[in-house]
Amino acid sequence: MSTEQPENDPFRKRPQPDEPGSGGPPPGEQSPGEPPPERPPPPPPGGAGGPYASPQGAPPPGAPYSDSYGGAGADPLAGMPPLGSRGRRLLARIVDALIVGIPVGIVSGLVSGFDSYDDAGAQYWQGGFYTLVYFLYEGLMLTRSGQTVGKKLMKIRVAVLQNGAAPHGTPGWVRAAVYSIPALVPCLGFLFWLINVLYCTWDKPYHQCLHDKAAKTVVVVAD
Template sequence: MTTPGWYKDPAEPDVRRYWDGEQWIGDGVPADTAIPTEPPVDEKPRYGVKEPVLAPFGPESFGPERTAQSPAGWGVPVGGTSADGRPTGYPAQPGFPPAGAFKLPLGTLPGDVPAQALASVGERLAARVIDIMLVGLLNVVVNGWFVYQYISQPYWQQVADAMTAAAKGQAIDPPTATTTVSWLAILIMVIALGLWFAYEVPQIWYSGQTLGKRLIGIRVQFLLDQQMTFGLSMRRWWVQALTVICWPIGALFGLLDALWCTWDQPRKQCIHDKAAFTIVVRARAPRSEAASGTGSEGDPS
């Protein structure tokens, strides 16, 4: 249905509405009456024209009161026309934006913020470095004994001897890792992933901020302006965890993921942000903006 004209509403067959090629506009008319010759006057604003602002962060920021006109997210109640002018003749599809949504300009998605409210690459990098250091300290405490047992295995001395012999041009059979070495390697990786998961996923789910992000003053926000769920937080983490799970090839993916936000437009998203429909924003205005009073309206500086 691409040609503008009067059509029966898929959700209300007894009502005929005007489709302008992109959305339903105006009020409907009974289907059994004569088809109007002119389109209705579109008095409702198109979706996404209102300038978004960065609201204070917290559970109240994502409550149902902010999505009362569209309680199911991108899918709105079947039948009629939504308050923002979108057609509603299709089933609700909560939590997933339409195809191509990430390419839309800022201000066209429910959870968008002004460009100046997006976290910079430097801020994201600083927060990540802090988080890596903290998770590393947790691994020293929890994983330290297993790492010591791993590097103390005779296998590594055999590897060193083989490398020395190869440097001297001597032929020597390469050592074979023992079952103990293999199991210790798996155990160390599982514990490391578990600590990272326990550190990051619950914090992003609950507050949008790890300790590193809190110290830098940035946070993760669900792009569709709804409550962040544990599943979405886990999905976001899982994409990042591929760096460790698929090591060493995963290291290349991890580098690509980390650099993606440097060229992504318009929302500076990494791959793991796109997977979970999130953006990273400033939790407070930069000092230069706060001092000059140029921060965006509604920014909790």
């Protein structure tokens, strides 16, 4: 008796597409006319986390404090000398004010007479003369070496935040101008000066005054 089942037998087991002899494509190959499988999209540029993410958690190019002097990563003060203390900066300003103020006061007294101190207008012009002399004094000293006489005595210096160099040229003059020139404006000039010099007490991480921020400088301990 024959054991073969007819081709049209409904109970006959038919080979699966992935079994030998089934007539279907082998595993991993595409059948003719079948659309290609969808591939997952490529990862975003810069690794996981979006288009602005950087490998190993590094800050993207141009991020704040990403330069070699200002530091990179979690500590923006890495790679630079210690910051000059606020006490040293204050003492340096007092020394510089005396260096400029004493000769300016003597000259003003000789030119205008001692009774001019009772005249408000004369006091204003004397103050303006002192401001301009101090501006020239500080601008010339900073653009030359980053130090005034007071800063040399206190062993601190002004440095460009980007690379630590002395503020030659424009940065030194901008710093001196923002510190001195607003004082020529009656009332409001003194208010701006007060906010300016106090700003370093709460600024982080570089303890900058407004004249530092304008010139992109920082005060550090001198070598």
